[in-house]
Amino acid sequence: MAFTLRSVKVPPNSASLEEARHRVFDFFRAACRSIPTVMDIYNLDDVVTKSHLRSAISAEIRKNLHVTNPKVIDMLLFKGMEELNNIREHAKQRHHIIGQYVVGNHGLVQDLGAKEKDMSDFLKSFYKSNYF
Amino acid sequence: MAMRAAILRHIRLPARAQTLAAAAAAAPRSWDRSPLGGSRAMSSHGDDHLAKEEVAERVLSVVKSFPKVDPATVTPDVHFQNDLGLDSLDNVEIVMALEEEFKLEIPDLEADKIDSCHLAIEYIYNHPMAG
Incomplete structure (x- = not known):
């Protein structure tokens, strides 16, 4: 498939942590700028706002806040870029996007309240999410 | 003929x-x-330049609606990282939100320098394409 080949170009490693940091910001900007296209092709206008998606992207980046090795950051950036390319090429379906980035880690059932007490741990994590 | x-x-x-x-x-x-006359009907920019008060108001409302920011602390001279307790990634996120609000594309080098409400208002007010 054409788009997988196109995303396999690997840029040279970041020479320093500072350069890797800048690449993270560049990636974040590229992802933010493709939000309107993504919302358009997956019909997301009625389920999510642009600012929510922006926060979802930054939350994904923030998961790897502790990484200080530039090579590891480059690898994570590569995976992020791959994911972004896949999303932009419409290689995913609408429910993938909604499950991973709209509903996110809050899970499908959000107002459990009293019912939650007599629920097994398995069932709780089952309701929570596939993605972690 | x-x-x-x-x-x-x-x-x-x-x-x-x-x-x-x-x-x-x-x-x-x-x-x-001028001899050419007219109101440059096909021009895409420049004719309806934003007033500074409007720019300031919209910039502040974007910053206030940012999830991690307490709206009461936002003033026109507030510094994103020093005063609002945000980090560099939040800073980029706010600049992206401003890009969306004013329909701009701010080049990366200039976007890096925008780190306070004051600078954001100045930059957007002086940008010819802001709308």
Whole structure:
């Protein structure tokens, strides 16, 4: 498939942590700028706002806040870029996007309240999410 | 050919009247009375420049609606990282939100320098494409 080949170009490693940091910001900007296209092709206008998606992207980046090795950051950036390319090429379906980035880690059932007490741990994590 | 020449000789467009009407309809600025006349109808920018108060108000509302920011602490001179307790990624996120609000694309080098409400307002106010 054409788009997988196109995303396999690997840029040279970041020479320093500072350069890797800048690449993270560049990636974040590229992802933010493709939000309107993504919302358009997956019909997301009625389920999510642009600012929510922006926060979802930054939350994904923030998961790897502790990484200080530039090579590891480059690898994570590569995976992020791959994911972004896949999303932009419409290689995913609408429910993938909604499950991973709209509903996110809050899970499908959000107002459990009293019912939650007599629920097994398995069932709780089952309701929570596939993605972690 | 003869037909075409005859028609062209007799047709008269009221060009003068049109430019005068357009100039009167548009805001009375100096370039409206230039020989070219008109209000640059096909121009995509420049004619409706934003007022500074409006820019400031919209920038502040974008910053206030940012999830991690307490709206009460936002003032026009607030610094994103020093005063609001945000980090560099939040800073980029706010600049992206501003890009969306004002329909701009801020180049990376300039976006890196925008780190306070004051700078954001100045930059967007001086940007010709802000809308």
